[in-house]
Amino acid sequence: MYDFIIIGAGPAGCTAAAQLAERGLKVLLVEKCRLPRYKSCSGVLIKKSMDLVRLYFGEETPLHTMCTPTDNRGMIFTNDKGKEYRFEQEGLNVWRSGFDNWLAGKAVERGAQLRDCTTAVFCEDRGEFVSVTLHGDKTYTEKARYVLDCEGVVGALKRKIMGRTDGYITTFQTFNRGNIELDSHYFYAYLQPELSQYDAWFNVKDELLVLGVSVKEPEKTEYYYEKFLSYMKKEHHLYIEEQTKAEKWLMPHIRPGCTVDYGRGRILFAGEIAGFLNPMGEGISAGMESGYQAAEAAASYFEYPEKVLEAYRDGTASLQSYMRRQWSFVGGIAETFREME
Known part of the structure; x- marks a missing residue:
């Protein structure tokens, strides 16, 4: 019986795994791809992401995860009328394969077990624990007190759990x-x-x-x-x-109000699959912060699952507010996103 099974070794899953393992909890981190795995992404760490890496992992982002030019100096938006908006900000340019693999390694250093090439095909909340069907070299079942689904938007597990798909x-x-x-x-x-x-x-x-x-x-x-x-x-x-x-x-497809799906019972969602995503597809900072807050809530109320989702919502209140402000700003500069204002 694991305390936590975390599905997906991206920024959300790795941050959660590192946080929980550091608390001495028994954590299994599963990833469907072979690590280091590739993800289509701009690979820009905004300053907020850099700060979260320092906060959650106690280190600077290592040079070997970066590509040239290593420093990103900000974003330049051109709105629907052709007007340019420049935003100067410290940032880093990374390959997600190297960055995510480094995060996974940090989680393992803190005590998490890692299984790559392993797909979560089904899970069921059975009240006192969650049963998770995994497929690697063979199909088998593991049990955990909680499951944290951080698969990303393409993950199939949430669709099976919720019986629906989002846009x-x-x-x-x-x-x-x-x-x-x-x-x-x-x-x-x-x-x-x-x-x-x-x-x-x-x-x-x-x-x-x-x-x-x-x-x-x-x-x-x-x-x-x-x-x-x-x-x-x-x-x-x-x-x-x-x-x-x-x-x-x-x-x-983030809609007005930036609705977030936190999960059900002992199964929690974090990162993109929960709906945490900033404009222009910036999901690294939101993934790390939501993964951390989900882990913090579940660990703090480990014996009281009825309190976990409420604590998770409270812990991400500032993140949701930040996300709404970012989308509202984009809605204010471009008619294309006016519904988000």
């Missing part, structure tokens, strides 16, 4: 060799509706030009991507010599 945004991005007349130290977001159905973006990782669009209708991905390339060629003299990789991903 998704499809993201598509490419990595390219070439050049462009933009400062590689910034992350650029474009909110013009003619370029995407949500947002488009550009940043640089290890001299590769990353260009992406997000859409509500997946069949229109190629159309908007080509429109965005044409825009970047015209406005910033983009030149692509070679495309090295293309990838698609999903992220939650």
Whole structure:
């Protein structure tokens, strides 16, 4: 019998596992992919993320997780009217594969057990414990007093538990060799509706030009991507010599009010699968903070599960407020997101 089974070794799951293991609790962290595992992401640690790494793990983000340019100096938004907004802020440019793997290693150092290449296929709250069916080399069952689901938006377990799916945004991005007349130290977001159905973006990782669009209708991905390339060629003299990789991903479609699903009974949700996501897909800081608060609530009220969800909601009140403010700001500068204001 584990005290906690945590599903998903991203920022939310690793932060929760590290916090719980440090308290001396018996923790199993499972990850469906082989570590280090890749995740489609801008890989920008905003200052808040950097501060949370120091707070929760007691260290600076290590150099080996980073890509060049290592320092991110902020974000530059172009709204639906073509007006530019610059936000200067300290940040880091990381590869999620290296960063998440480092976080998982820190959780193991504190005492968590880690099983990668292991999928959680089903779980059931049985009152005194949760039964979790796992599949790795074989299919088997483990028991835990609590389960913390941090799979991310593509996780199938929540759909089985809740019997429903939430809305998704499809993201598509490419990595390219070439050049462009933009400062590689910034992350650029474009909110013009003619370029995407949500947002488009550009940043640089290890001299590769990353260009992406997000859409509500997946069949229109190629159309908007080509429109965005044409825009970047015209406005910033983009030149692509070679495309090295293309990838698609999903992220939650955050709606007005920024509703969060904390879980049911002894099964808790954290990170993107709970609905914690900031504008432009910044989910690292929200994942870490929600994972920590879920772990803190469950550990503090371990023998009183009826109090855990309330404590978790209270612990994330400031995070929810921050998230709403961020979405409201974007709604205030661009008609595309006006419903979020």
